[in-house]
Amino acid sequence: MADLSVNFAGIRAPNPFWLASAPPTNSGAQIHRAFEYGWGGAVWKTIGAPVLNISNRYGGLTLGGQRLLAINNVELISDRPLEVNLREIAEIKRLWPDRALIVSAMVDADPAAWREIVMQIEDTGADGIELNYGCPQGMSERGMGAAVGQVPEMCQLNTYWVTSVTRLPVIVKLTPNVTRITDPAHAALAGGAHALSLINTINSVMKVDLDTLLVTPSIGGQATHGGYAGPAVKPIALHMLSELMCDPTVRKSGVPICGMGGIQTWRDAAEFLLLGASALQVCTAAMHYGYRIVEDFIDGLSNWMDDKGFASIPEVTGRSLPQMSSFGGLDLGYQAVARIDPDKCIRCDLCYVACNDTAHQCIDLYSPEGVRVNPGFDIRDGGKHVADGRPRPVIREPDCVGCALCANVCPVDGCIEMVSVPSGRPSVTWDELTATRPAVTQEWGAMEAYREEAGIEIH
Amino acid sequence: MERSSPVVPESEVYHFQEALPPLTAHEATAEANRCLYCYDAPCMQACPTHIDIPTFIRKISTGNLRGSGRVILEANFLGATCARVCPVQELCEGACVLGKDHEPIQIGRLQRYATDHIFDRGLQVFTPSPPTGRSVAVVGSGPAGISASAELAKLGHQVTLFEKRELGGGLSTYGIIGLREPVEVSLREVEAVQNLGVEVRTGVELTDREGLDVLLSQYDAVFLALGLGAVPALGVPGEEAVLDGLAVIEASKVEPWRLKVGPLALGQRVVVIGAGNTAIDAATVGRRHGAEVEIVYRRTENEMTAYRHEYEFALHEGVGFTFLTQPIGVEVEGGRVIGLRCVRMGLGHPDASGRPRPEPVPGSEFVIPCDTVIAAIGQEKPALAVDLGLALEKGYICVDDGLQTSEPRVYAGGDCIRVRGSASTVMAVQDGKLAAASIHAMLGAAPAAAD
Ligand SMILES: Cc1cc2nc3c(=O)[nH]c(=O)nc-3n(C[C@H](O)[C@H](O)[C@H](O)COP(=O)(O)OP(=O)(O)OC[C@H]3O[C@@H](n4cnc5c(N)ncnc54)[C@H](O)[C@@H]3O)c2cc1C
Ligand SMILES: Cc1cc2nc3c(=O)[nH]c(=O)nc-3n(C[C@H](O)[C@H](O)[C@H](O)COP(=O)(O)O)c2cc1C
Numbered sequence: 038m039a040d041l042s043v044n045f046a047g048i049r050a051p052n053p054f055w056l057a058s059a060p061p062t063n064s065g066a067q068i069h070r071a072f073e074y075g076w077g078g079a080v081w082k083t084i085g086a087p088v089l090n091i092s093n094r095y096g097g098l099t100l101g102g103q104r105l106l107a108i109n110n111v112e113l114i115s116d117r118p119l120e121v122n123l124r125e126i127a128e129i130k131r132l133w134p135d136r137a138l139i140v141s142a143m144v145d146a147d148p149a150a151w152r153e154i155v156m157q158i159e160d161t162g163a164d165g166i167e168l169n170y171g172c173p174q175g176m177s178e179r180g181m182g183a184a185v186g187q188v189p190e191m192c193q194l195n196t197y198w199v200t201s202v203t204r205l206p207v208i209v210k211l212t213p214n215v216t217r218i219t220d221p222a223h224a225a226l227a228g229g230a231h232a233l234s235l236i237n238t239i240n241s242v243m244k245v246d247l248d249t250l251l252v253t254p255s256i257g258g259q260a261t262h263g264g265y266a267g268p269a270v271k272p273i274a275l276h277m278l279s280e281l282m283c284d285p286t287v288r289k290s291g292v293p294i295c296g297m298g299g300i301q302t303w304r305d306a307a308e309f310l311l312l313g314a315s316a317l318q319v320c321t322a323a324m325h326y327g328y329r330i331v332e333d334f335i336d337g338l339s340n341w342m343d344d345k346g347f348a349s350i351p352e353v354t355g356r357s358l359p360q361m362s363s364f365g366g367l368d369l370g371y372q373a374v375a376r377i378d379p380d381k382c383i384r385c386d387l388c389y390v391a392c393n394d395t396a397h398q399c400i401d402l403y404s405p406e407g408v409r410v411n412p413g414f415d416i417r418d419g420g421k422h423v424a425d426g427r428p429r430p431v432i433r434e435p436d437c438v439g440c441a442l443c444a445n446v447c448p449v450d451g452c453i454e455m456v457s458v459p460s461g462r463p464s465v466t467w468d469e470l471t472a473t474r475p476a477v478t479q480e481w482g483a484m485e486a487y488r489e490e491a492g493i494e495i496h
Numbered sequence: 497m498e499r500s501s502p503v504v505p506e507s508e509v510y511h512f513q514e515a516l517p518p519l520t521a522h523e524a525t526a527e528a529n530r531c532l533y534c535y536d537a538p539c540m541q542a543c544p545t546h547i548d549i550p551t552f553i554r555k556i557s558t559g560n561l562r563g564s565g566r567v568i569l570e571a572n573f574l575g576a577t578c579a580r581v582c583p584v585q586e587l588c589e590g591a592c593v594l595g596k597d598h599e600p601i602q603i604g605r606l607q608r609y610a611t612d613h614i615f616d617r618g619l620q621v622f623t624p625s626p627p628t629g630r631s632v633a634v635v636g637s638g639p640a641g642i643s644a645s646a647e648l649a650k651l652g653h654q655v656t657l658f659e660k661r662e663l664g665g666g667l668s669t670y671g672i673i674g675l676r677e678p679v680e681v682s683l684r685e686v687e688a689v690q691n692l693g694v695e696v697r698t699g700v701e702l703t704d705r706e707g708l709d710v711l712l713s714q715y716d717a718v719f720l721a722l723g724l725g726a727v728p729a730l731g732v733p734g735e736e737a738v739l740d741g742l743a744v745i746e747a748s749k750v751e752p753w754r755l756k757v758g759p760l761a762l763g764q765r766v767v768v769i770g771a772g773n774t775a776i777d778a779a780t781v782g783r784r785h786g787a788e789v790e791i792v793y794r795r796t797e798n799e800m801t802a803y804r805h806e807y808e809f810a811l812h813e814g815v816g817f818t819f820l821t822q823p824i825g826v827e828v829e830g831g832r833v834i835g836l837r838c839v840r841m842g843l844g845h846p847d848a849s850g851r852p853r854p855e856p857v858p859g860s861e862f863v864i865p866c867d868t869v870i871a872a873i874g875q876e877k878p879a880l881a882v883d884l885g886l887a888l889e890k891g892y893i894c895v896d897d898g899l900q901t902s903e904p905r906v907y908a909g910g911d912c913i914r915v916r917g918s919a920s921t922v923m924a925v926q927d928g929k930l931a932a933a934s935i936h937a938m939l940g941a942a943p944a945a946a947d
C-alpha cells in the first residue's frame with residue numbers, strides 16, 4: 038500500500054486531499070464531518086473583515102446534459118463572526134490533531150490588521166495560514182483579494198507583513214486572473230511565503246437564461262461577474278501549476294505548491310501531482326457530491342500508485358514535469374500519424390467528417406469490398422443490414438499531418454492512435470533552427486528553401 | 497372529416513393504452529446526448545424514409561423540439577405513427593453504431609417525443625406551395641395515401657383523398673393495436689393532411705373500372721393506396737364460427753364493447769391461428785381482455801414470421817404457443833365453439849420459401865378445448881386490383897420504379913404493391929413519397945387538364 042501522507046511546508050497530513058477554503062469548510066461542524074469521511078486536511082473558509090453575503094450566489098455550467106461542469110460564485114469570505122470561527126478552529130484542531138488545518142485569511146492592506154489576525158490564528162493551534170489574494174469579486178473592490186493578488190508589489194508587501202510576524206507556515210494562494218502567473222508568485226516568494234497554492238477562481242459570466250433573458254445568477258434582476266471553478270477549469274490550473282514548477286525562481290526557492298482547480302476524481306489529482314503539486318485542494322467536487330467522494334480519491338490514488346510502483350507522494354510529485362518545454366524546444370523533425378484499429382471502429386465516420394471538413398482531407402472511405410467510396414447511400418435501400426455494408430475509414434498516411442483531430446473526436450477509446458513514424462526530416466528544434474538560420478523567421482523564401490532541403494512537404 | 501361516435505368508453509381505455517410511456521424531458525435529453533451525431537449515419541440509411549436521425553436527435557439535445565419534429569416530418573409525414581409502430585430493431589436502431597458493443601439509441605422513442613411536441617401543441621410545420629392548378633385523386637387513406645397526399649399538397653397540387661371507411665388512417669386507425677398506437681395519433685395525422693388543404697372524403701369507395709375512369713376524367717393523376725383485404729378463409733369445417741383477427745383488433749381500438757357482446761364477443765379460452773405479427777396482436781388483445789390465449793402454428797418458433805421482439809412481447813404478455821400444429825376443423829356444439837381440432841406436424845424438406853415444409857403426422861389428431869377461435873393468417877390481396885384492369889404481379893398491383901401502374905397517370909403504392917418483403921407502415925410512407933415525386937414530375941411535363 039502506497040504511503041499517501043504528506044509534509045507540506047511542515048504541515049503534516051495523512052493524505053494530500055484537503056478541502057479548499059470555500060463553502061465546504063465554512064464551520065466546525067462541517068469540517069468535523071469531512072474529517073470523519075477521511076479528508077486529510079482543510080483550509081478554513083476565509084476569515085477576516087466583516088462582510089454580508091447575498092442571495093443567490095451560484096451559477097452552474099451544464100454541457101451535453103452533464104451538470105455542474107463548473108460553478109460560478111459571487112460569494113464573499115466567511116460571513117460568520119470572527120470570534121465564532123476562531124473558537125471552532127481551535128476546537129477542530131484539538132479534536133483532529135493529525136489532520137492539516139489551515140486558516141485562510143484576508144484583511145485590509147494594513148500591517149496592523151494582518152498582525153492582529155495572524156496572532157488570533159496562531160492562538161487557535163492551526164497548522165498554517167493561507168493568504169487569500171484571489172477573491173475576484175466583492176473583496177477586490179475593497180482593496181483585498183484579487184486587488185492584492187494582481188499587483189505584485191502589494192502581494193509582496195502583504196505577504197511580508199504576515200511572514201514577519203508569524204511562526205506558522207504561510208501559503209500564498211494565487212489568483213489566475215493575471216496575464217503572467219509567475220509575477221505574483223515571485224512577489225509572494227520575495228515576501229517570504231513558505232508555499233504557494235493555486236488556482237483561485239477565474240473571472241467569468243456564467244450564462245444568460247434564454248427564457249427570462251436574465252444573466253445568471255440573477256440577484257434581483259442585477260448580475261455581476263463571479264469566480265469560475267470546477268472540472269472545466271482544470272486545464273488552466275494545470276497550466277499555471279506547470280508554469281510555476283518550471284520557473285527557475287520558483288524552483289530555486291524550493292517552496293511546495295498546493296494544486297487545485299477542477300479536481301473531481303483521483304485521476305485529476307494524480308495529474309496535479311505529476312505536474313508538481315505536493316498537496317491538493319478540492320472545492321467544487323465536494324459541493325457537487327458531498328464529502329463522501331474523498332473515499333475514492335484515496336482508494337483510487339493509492340491503487341494507481343501501487344500499480345505504478347510509487348511508494349509515496351513525493352515520488353509522484355513532478356514526475357511528468359521534465360516533459361514540459363516551450364514551443365521553441367519541440368522537435369520539428371518529429372512525425373506522428375493517426376492509425377485506426379479497424380476492429381474497434383464502430384463506423385460513426387466522425388473522424389472522416391472532421392478530417393475532411395477541418396483538417397487535411399486524408400481519410401478515405403472503403404466499402405467492405407475494398408473499393409474507395411464517397412459518403413451517401415442508395416435511397417432504395419433500408420434496414421438493419423446497411424450496417425454490414427457500411428464503409429470504413431482508412432487514413433492515407435502520407436497525407437496525414439498528424440494533427441490528432443480524428444483521435445480526439447473518435448468516440449471509441451483507443452480506436453485511433455497517434456503513432457510516431459520516421460519522418461526522414463532532420464531532428465531540430467525551432468530555437469536551434471532559428472539560431473543557425475535566422476532568415477527562416479524573416480522571409481518566406483528562406484523558409485521554403487529550408488523546407489525543400491529538409492524534405493518537408495506541406496499540403 | 498366527421499368523427500363519428502366516440503370511440504372508446506372510459507372504463508375500457510386502460511386495457512389498451514400505449515405500452516411504452518412517453519419519454520420525460522429528462523430522459524429524452526439524456527438519451528439524445530448519448531447519440532454520437534454520426535456522419536452519413538447508418539441509422540438514417542436504415543430508415544426506409546431516410547429521416548435525418550442524427551439531426552433530429554441533435555435538435556432534441558439542444559432543446560430545439562420544433563426543429564426536430566420538422567426534420568422528422570419532412571422525411572416522413574407519418575413520423576408520429578412510425579415512431580410507435582416501426583420495427584426499429586430491424587431498421588434504424590438495428591443499424592445504430594452504438595449497438596455494436598452497447599445499447600443503440602432509442603430512436604423510435606425520441607422520434608415520438610419530438611413528433612408529440614408538434615402534435616400536442618397543434619404546431620403547423622408545413623405550408624402548401626402556391627396552387628399549381630393540377631389535381632390528384634388518392635384512393636385509400638392509410639399511410640401510403642396520407643404520405644402521398646401530404647407531399648403533393650406541399651407541392652401545391654389540389655388533392656382529394658377518398659376513403660371507403662368511416663375514419664381515415666387505414667390500418668394505423670383500425671389495425672394497429674392501441675398498446676402500440678392509440679387511434680388519436682392516427683387521426684391527428686389525418687387532420688394534419690387536411691390542414692395542408694387536402695380534401696378527405698370518407699365513406700366513398702372506388703368499386704370498379706368505371707369509377708377509376710371517372711377519377712381519371714376529373715383529376716390529372718390517381719394514386720391507389722388500397723392496402724390489402726380481409727383475413728383469408730382457412731378452408732376448414734366450422735369456419736363460420738371463426739373470428740377475423742383484423743375485426744377483433746379493430747373492435748379493440750374503436751369499439752371495445754364489441755368484444756364483450758355480439759358476434760365478436762371473446763370467450764375465456766382463445767386460440768389464435770397464425771404466427772405473424774397480426775396473430776401476435778390479436779393474441780395480445782385477447783390477453784388484455786382477460787382470456788387465456790394460445791397461438792397455434794404449424795411450423796416452429798424458427799419459422800415464425802413475427803419479429804423476435806414481437807414474439808418475446810407476446811410471451812411476456814402471457815400468450816401460450818403451440819408449435820407444429822395444424823388446425824383442421826372447428827368443433828361447434830349448439831352454435832358455440834368448444835374446441836379446435838388439430839393435427840401434429842413434422843418438418844420436412846425446405847419448400848419454395850426456403851423454410852422446412854410442415855407435414856402432418858398421421859394419427860396425431862387432437863382437440864384444443866376453447867370457446868373462441870381467431871384466424872390471423874395474413875390478408876387477402878386486393879380484389880379490386882383485378883376489376884380495375886391493371887397489370888398484376890402475383891395478385892398485387894404491378895408498378896415500375898416510379899410506382900406507375902400499367903396505366904399512365906395511375907400510380908399505386910403501399911401494401912397493395914408489396915410483392916417483395918414484408919409490409920410495413922414505413923415502407924408505405926416511402927411509397928407515398930416516391931409516387932408523389934413521380935406524379936409531380938409527370939404533372940410538370942403534361943399540360944394542365946383544365947386551365
Ligand atoms: C394487424 C396488423 C398489425 C400491423 N402492425 C404493424 C406494425 O406494428 N408496424 C408496421 O410497420 N406495420 C404494421 N402492419 C402493416 C401496416 O399496417 C401496413 O403495412 C400499412 O398500413 C400499409 O399502408 P397502406 O396505406 O398501404 O394500406 P392500409 O393501411 O391498409 O390503408 C388502405 C386504406 O385504403 C382504404 N381502401 C381500400 N380500398 C378502397 C377503395 N376501393 N376505396 C376507398 N378506400 C379504399 C382502406 O379502407 C384503408 O383505409 C400491421 C398490419 C396489420 C394488419
Ligand atoms: C462558492 C465558492 C466560494 C469560494 N470561497 C473562497 C474563499 O472564501 N476563499 C478562497 O480562498 N477561495 C474560495 N473559493 C475558491 C476555492 O477555494 C478554489 O480555489 C476554487 O474553487 C478552485 O477549486 P475547485 O475547482 O475544486 O472548486 C471559493 C470557491 C467557490 C466555488
Ligand code: SF4
Binds near residue numbers: 441444
Ligand atoms: S491526424 Fe489530422 S490530418 Fe491526420 S488523419 Fe487525423 S485529422 Fe486527418
Ligand code: SF4
Binds near residue numbers: 381386430
Ligand atoms: S471516429 Fe473512430 S469509431 Fe468513428 S469511424 Fe472514425 S475510427 Fe471509427
Ligand code: SF4
Binds near residue numbers: 532533594603
Ligand atoms: S447511428 Fe446511433 S449514434 Fe449514430 S447518429 Fe444514428 S442514432 Fe446516433
